[in-house]
Amino acid sequence: MFLGSRSRLRAAVIVAAVGAGVLTAATPAVAAGTRAYLVITAPNDTAGAKTAIASNAGTVFNSFDAIGVVVAHSAATDFASKMRTVSGVQKVGATRTSDVPAEAANPAIPSPATQTPQTMTESVQADMAQIGADKAWAINQGSPNVTVGILDTGVDDLHQDLKANFDAANSASCAYGKLDTRAGAWRDVDQHGTHVAGTVAAAKNNTGVVGVAPGVKIAAVRVAEPGKSLFFAENTICAMVFAGDRGFAVTNNSYYTDPWLFACPDNADQDAILEGVKRAVAYAEGKGVLNVAAAGNENYNLANKTRDTTSPNDSTPVQRNVTNACLSLPTELPGIVTVSAITTANRKSSYSNYGTDKISVAAPGDAVWSTIPGGKYDDFQGTSMASPHVAGVAALLKSTNPTATPAQLRQLLATQADDLSCTDTRCSGTTAKNNFFGEGRVDALAAVGSEPPPGTSFENAADVNIPDNGAAVTSSITVSGVTGNAPATLKVAVDIIHTYRGDLVVDLVAPDGSVYSLSNKSGGSADNIQQTFTVNASSEVANGVWKLRVQDVAAQDVGYINSWKLTF
Numbered sequence: 001m002f003l004g005s006r007s008r009l010r011a012a013v014i015v016a017a018v019g020a021g022v023l024t025a026a027t028p029a030v031a032a033g034t035r036a037y038l039v040i041t042a043p044n045d046t047a048g049a050k051t052a053i054a055s056n057a058g059t060v061f062n063s064f065d066a067i068g069v070v071v072a073h074s075a076a077t078d079f080a081s082k083m084r085t086v087s088g089v090q091k092v093g094a095t096r097t098s099d100v101p102a103e104a105a106n107p108a109i110p111s112p113a114t115q116t117p118q119t120m121t122e123s124v125q126a127d128m129a130q131i132g133a134d135k136a137w138a139i140n141q142g143s144p145n146v147t148v149g150i151l152d153t154g155v156d157d158l159h160q161d162l163k164a165n166f167d168a169a170n171s172a173s174c175a176y177g178k179l180d181t182r183a184g185a186w187r188d189v190d191q192h193g194t195h196v197a198g199t200v201a202a203a204k205n206n207t208g209v210v211g212v213a214p215g216v217k218i219a220a221v222r223v224a225e226p227g228k229s230l231f232f233a234e235n236t237i238c239a240m241v242f243a244g245d246r247g248f249a250v251t252n253n254s255y256y257t258d259p260w261l262f263a264c265p266d267n268a269d270q271d272a273i274l275e276g277v278k279r280a281v282a283y284a285e286g287k288g289v290l291n292v293a294a295a296g297n298e299n300y301n302l303a304n305k306t307r308d309t310t311s312p313n314d315s316t317p318v319q320r321n322v323t324n325a326c327l328s329l330p331t332e333l334p335g336i337v338t339v340s341a342i343t344t345a346n347r348k349s350s351y352s353n354y355g356t357d358k359i360s361v362a363a364p365g366d367a368v369w370s371t372i373p374g375g376k377y378d379d380f381q382g383t384s385m386a387s388p389h390v391a392g393v394a395a396l397l398k399s400t401n402p403t404a405t406p407a408q409l410r411q412l413l414a415t416q417a418d419d420l421s422c423t424d425t426r427c428s429g430t431t432a433k434n435n436f437f438g439e440g441r442v443d444a445l446a447a448v449g450s451e452p453p454p455g456t457s458f459e460n461a462a463d464v465n466i467p468d469n470g471a472a473v474t475s476s477i478t479v480s481g482v483t484g485n486a487p488a489t490l491k492v493a494v495d496i497i498h499t500y501r502g503d504l505v506v507d508l509v510a511p512d513g514s515v516y517s518l519s520n521k522s523g524g525s526a527d528n529i530q531q532t533f534t535v536n537a538s539s540e541v542a543n544g545v546w547k548l549r550v551q552d553v554a555a556q557d558v559g560y561i562n563s564w565k566l567t568f
Contacts, residue, residue: 035073036072036232036234037092037094038072038272038273039069039071039089041089043067046063052086052089053072056082057074058072058074058079060072061234064280067241067276093273094269095177095233098259104175107173107175109185109187110187111187113158113159113187115159115374122204122206124210125209125369126367128444130344130346131212131393133393136447137204140399141204141214142395144215144217146216146398147219148200148218148391149221149243150196150218150251151255152193152223152252153193153194154173154187154224156372157171159198159373160375161202161203161371165202167218171219175223176232177237186222189226192224192380193222195385196370196387197211198370198371198377200252209370230258231256233329236277237277240330241284243289244283244287245287247287247288249289250289251292252292252388252391253292253294254388255294259311261308262311262327263329265326274329278334281330290337291406294331295339296352297341300355303357303435304355307321308322328353335410337390338359339386339387340438341365342363342437349386353383359437363390363442365382367381396444397412397447400448413439413442414459415456415458416442416446416456417439417441418441419431419432422436430562430563433563460548461562464561466496466498468558469554470551473549473550474509474548474549477545477566484541485539485540485541486538486542489536491533491534492518494531494532494564495528495530495561496561496562497528497560498560500524500554501524501526501528504519504521504529505520506518507549507550508547508548510537510540510546514540
């Protein structure tokens with residue numbers, strides 16, 4: 001059965017067996033009936049808004065000046081409407097439909113979990129073998145200079161499989177939207193964050209389980225508030241800014257920003273949430289952070305949104321119509337690596353969300369064994385469990401490519417992923433890229449530089465129509481980061497959908513304009529060209545813009561370039 005309360009955490013089932021300062025005592029008490037708001041201004045221009053907040057029966061709870069986001073508290077029902085008229089204020093929105101808990105004024109530090117270490121012998125789990133992590137460990141287990149931020153319910157830093165890799169100096173709580181760096185503030189108020197952390201970087205110590213990247217560091221940033229473990233917008237913003245300021249290489253985000261499954265821009269409150277979280281994510285990436293997120297467990301087509309019956313989840317949900325302009329946060333924001341879940345048979349997990357151009361890559365999400373608080377282990381499933389596999393692979397990539405930017409890490413994740421074909425009628429796209437698995441299943445072995453794949457791959461999966469008996473069309477791939485010339489065995493994988501393939505002339509055009517013939521009116525009346533050609537391109541500089549050029553030289557039959565890939 002599905003545990004509804006886990007949905008926002010992106011975990012579906014538990015199977016048995018900068019801106020913010022350190023929290024101080026000077027924080028004002030939170031009165032009953034107080035709501036939290038985001039007040040959005042231009043970056044580094046928050047002074048006027050802060051003055052106006054005080055003039056309109058509000059208090060400044062926190063401020064992220066660099067991105068122009070102020071967290072305000074007010075018990076006045078007209079606070080938002082009045083603040084929206086203030087000069088320099090761009091957006092204002094309530095972040096929740098429930099009152100701010102009184103504890104926000106003086107949060108308690110979660111108690112450490114009582115440790116009852118298990119004697120489970122370390123072995124290769126199915127999920128790790130599925131992505132080649134067990135083979136990767138023999139080559140590179142990850143660098144201790146790489147830190148993955150676990151933005152979640154917290155982490156049990158005392159767990160026998162986590163304590164060696166835990167970075168307390170860069171761990172904190174962002175519950176209620178204010179940074180709290182007191183020792184232990186990062187502790188788990190659930191089990192979810194500890195489970196995620198183990199998948200990323202449980203130590204290879206002959207005990208329990210092994211994470212994808214057992215040599216990297218993990219830092220806990222508790223986003224969830226105790227009790228219902230909700231992740232409100234101000235908490236997410238605080239965590240993203242902290243991740244950027246502390247120089248994390250990767251963050252894992254196995255949740256959605258409460259209380260809205262989808263935040264819609266036609267609602268003033270949700271529009272402010274959209275803007276605030278978007279700015280925080282962009283801030284983190286601008287500081288060099290690659291952000292990885294779970295796709296969600298609603299078995300929902302994110303590219304065809306129509307209805308939401310679960311929001312707001314902090315009070316009384318109502319049925320509402322939604323459109324594709326409404327986004328799951330941070331999952332659908334620019335730059336996010338969005339992860340769907342797959343079974344051990346490489347099929348889409350029944351609960352996993354999907355969608356054309358919504359999914360980046362896929363990873364195992366079913367019956368994943370990992371750490372839980374108290375030195376224990378359990379198996380959970382959900383896209384929450386898939387996402388940390390990808391965060392771990394990204395950490396291995398950063399370990400082997402320490403100067404790589406977030407954009408370059410995204411490209412490497414995509415080009416090294418193992419292609420997965422569609423598994424049911426809802427799936428659309430190509431084997432190379434589709435709405436279930438994106439670019440495919442992540443490959444930990446490829447991330448550490450071993451075979452396979454035999455080389456770096458680059459792909460263009462955008463459709464290009466081929467006019468009947470008309471001019472040639474091209475599809476381009478920009479190659480970068482490859483040293484020297486192309487190989488004598490350059491692989492050109494072509495997927496052209498076209499009846500009567502004998503009508504087609506297909507060429508590879510190198511960056512300097514040199515032309516290599518792939519197919520010249522061959523194949524007769526057979527349909528489609530779906531094959532890999534080997535080209536001796538050793539005289540060509542590898543980096544640059546390569547083109548697949550296709551021309552239909554006869555009448556009556558039409559088609560399109562579906563996708564193509566270069567492997568060096």
